[in-house]
Amino acid sequence: MKKVIFSLMLVLFGSQVVSAELPFSPYRVAGDTVYLSGQIALKAERGEKPTIQKETRIVLDKIKMLLTKEGLNLSNVVKATVYLEDIKAYSEMNKVYAEYFSKPYPARVALAVKELPLGAQIEISVIAHK
Numbered sequence: 695m696k697k698v699i700f701s702l703m704l705v706l707f708g709s710q711v712v713s714a715e716l717p718f719s720p721y722r723v724a725g726d727t728v729y730l731s732g733q734i735a736l737k738a739e740r741g742e743k744p745t746i747q748k749e750t751r752i753v754l755d756k757i758k759m760l761l762t763k764e765g766l767n768l769s770n771v772v773k774a775t776v777y778l779e780d781i782k783a784y785s786e787m788n789k790v791y792a793e794y795f796s797k798p799y800p801a802r803v804a805l806a807v808k809e810l811p812l813g814a815q816i817e818i819s820v821i822a823h824k
Contacts, residue, residue, distance in 0.1 A: 721760050726824040728764050732777065733757055734814035746783040749816050750790040757820055758794075770822040771800040777817040781806035787816060 721730045735744065735752035754768075761767055776791070778784060784804060800820070810817050 721764075723764060728761070728766060728770075728822040728824070730757060730760055730820045730822070732775075732817040732819040733760075734811060734817045737812060740814075744815065746778075746786045746815050747790050749814065750787050750818075753816055753818050754791070754794045757818060761822055764822075764824070766822050766824065768794055769796070770824065771795070771820045772823050773821040774800045774802045775819045776802065776804040777807050777810060778804065779807065779810050779815045783815065 718731050721728055723729075733753045733756045735749040739752050740749050757771075758768060761770065776787065778787060787804075
């Protein structure tokens with residue numbers, strides 16, 4: 695019989711941290727590298743009629759907050775993966791993304807997926823180097 699172990703994770707809800715039992719960590723440190731799990735905007739954060747710009751800002755602010763826990767910031771990000779519910783939102787997402795990152799920009803992959811968890815329009819995961 696296979697045993698599944700769920701780790702206690704911290705879910706970022708605005709500036710609050712809420713615990714939830716999920717089978718992944720918000721981030722992991724391996725040597726000088728920090729791997730962040732994908733971040734989304736929760737329904738209560740994004741409101742009733744969310745825009746891709748609003749969700750992108752919420753997600754990137756969460757990523758910034760997680761990075762600060764390891765003494766890092768967005769300039770430490772070397773790779774980002776962006777999952778979009780609709781590839782047509784790429785341009786609007788990219789405008790907000792460009793407000794958060796500066797040269798040299800992280801390497802990045804952006805792709806459309808059929809659905810994202812909890813009705814999100816965008817999910818971003820990053821890899822950062824100390």
